[in-house]
Amino acid sequence: MRILYINNDGGGYADYVEVAAGTTVEKFFAQHMSAGEAGDYLIRVNRQPVPRDYVLQEGDRITITPTKIEGAVRA
């Protein structure tokens, strides 16, 4: 099934991705953000906070936004 995945970590791209039926949010995060800790991110599905065992549905919109981002002085 197809969902909209918005990754605000890095480039901030948004794209449709295919996920297997029955994929939970926790599993989706582990598949797409394997290097990160879930606690360091705001995860929203259809703009709402959801539990980790929420099962993604066709057409869902999932957003993953880091809560720790380093700012910098302009060069």
Place this chain on the structure above:
Amino acid sequence: MTTEECLSGKRLWKIASEIRDRLVRMQTARYGDVQREVGNLLQNQEELASVHRRLRVCLSRGWLGAATRMAEQIQRLFRELLYSSQDAERAGVRPEVQPPNVRDVLEELLQAEEEFEHLRYDPEDGVLAVTTDPIELEGMYLGDFEIRLRIEALGDSQHGTPYRVVALDPQPSARNDAVTHPHVSEDRLCAGDAAAAVDAALASGRICDFLLLVRSVLTTYNSESAYVRLEDWAGAACSDCGATIGGDDTYYCTSCDAEFCSECTSSCARCDETTCLGCLSSCPVCGDSVCPACMDRCPECREPLCCHCREERQCPCQQEPSDEENQDEPDANTSPNESNETPDAAGPAGTSEQTVHPAAQTP
């Protein structure tokens, strides 16, 4: 600032429409860039075709000189075609971001109301704003900040970034009162690692994502790249006396590159550079205080002296003997015998002690 809080559904819809309209204009302008670059490319092609026709005429009539000039023009046009085609390609391959519909933007605003508790709008300035919780980084209280997005400035590169980060309970650094946060100076955030994601969120009308990203930067401290580091927030310590210094009272020694207060700093008498008292040394000849770069050595005796005294040959070893000293030496016109004096013989009154020429001494 006239601010509307507790925005009604109607007002939110109007704001969402404004944002969406602004994003549509932004994309229209982007397509305008593509059109302009392709226009330049076509113009170069037409010119190439014209030169090509003229070259054909020159060859048919045996005008080799003119044909040479046509060939040179063709070479130039090939280069311009290459540049203009590259420019057109660059304008055309920018990522396509479809403007969202008004309902999507409205949902962004509703989500922002939940994530930040209060979403405010100033209709006079067209500014949408949210307030963060009070921010404390590594024990340093910085207060709460308001993230202000000016809708009219979305996508308008002439006005720089369309948002500001304003301290509502300013705790500016002692070193620079324009810095209210390690990554905020003059109400402008340096987004660092979030810059690309912030731009993408704004271009897509994902207003809530934009606000969350800015908040994430404000709640994270990057000591490697801060306008003012937290350890210097209350002011640095003078490297000499240890007094707290900040802002205009900070002086940098150009020799050792450390920071000092005004009491521990002076300037080099030669080059006038700011130098700490520890780096200044006194020229043994003239007594002036000079920096290490202006301290030199006598080329003859290698004793230290300032560059000015060296240039002026002021070292004592380079000085000519004085007239008084010359009186002690024998006159070149007198004979050696006339200049001999026994040690016990008294000289004329008022004269200095006389020396015996070594050559005149009897063994």
